[in-house]
Amino acid sequence: MSPSIPEETVKALLTVQPVAITNENFAQWGQVVRMPDADPNAVQVNQGSAQKYSHLAEITNLRPAATDSANPNPTLTSATTNVAIFKCYKPVTTPQFAIKLLERHPYSSQMFMPMGGDGNGSYVVVTAENGPDDKPVLSTLRAFKCNNTLGINYKPNIWHHPMIVVEKPVQFMTITHESGVPMEDCEEYWFTKESGSEGGAAALIQLA
Template structure:
């Protein structure tokens, strides 16, 4: 079986825009002071979409660490709502994404290295790989959809791709 290398890019709002939102404290985010000058609020950082008849829920996912090189052999999407991940454990992690629509191909995959201060919000229907914690088990605050109907499609990639350690 042939494996195709998937390059890793740094996570930036512009590079990730086709797939969703980057959730982070930055000068680019709308922010203002609240609580009698004691708190800086970074406002409305992600479009949370619970879809029709859904509700937004908050969970914590604990991801076991993945070792590089890592084989990407499947992808999933949530056709009825967005899914946001915010790291809680202070460790970098990877995201693998492909545009919403038809099942992804290796050519459509993008891999991003996310810093421990950056979260992601996958738009409704965006293909992504399940959680890819690095180094050690990591907790993530997750905001996604609960409600009626199936909300997880899974496809296998053939051939698979491989993520090598960053140079």
């Protein structure tokens, strides 16, 4: 939390307590990418030395391919899949985290999968609903606690905060479709009007 936020302002800000993420409570925003407890469609592969669990996330690209001659929306630039690594090397060490902005990817899902498994830290996911003015609704802010054995996949056009890493640094493999057009790839909304503090915070996430 920014030290510039006065104590009286902190008391007035919306404060959200993260909850443990589940397939059910995250379904509105996307999918939890985890090893299924039971999967009747799992198959043995690699000469019986491995088990394969399929279709754990809905990877979505709403933009047409460059080769699509029947492109229904020629104003959109075609996008390609970007498999990247996010090295989140600054874990939050304060008991509260100030929310100043949210972002969304209008035409692509975005998957985050921690690399390293146990001992690689944990993280908090923050989401919000879209309002009739096509902006995030602050009062709908939700926060989810995630351990390092599972990933998450946002649906296209879901408002969310950049990853909040706690305890230790975490490296994520990410999958997103990008065109190189900034507003098509990632749109940001800063809570300037909603902010109740000089530091620009509009809400607080309770981390401890």
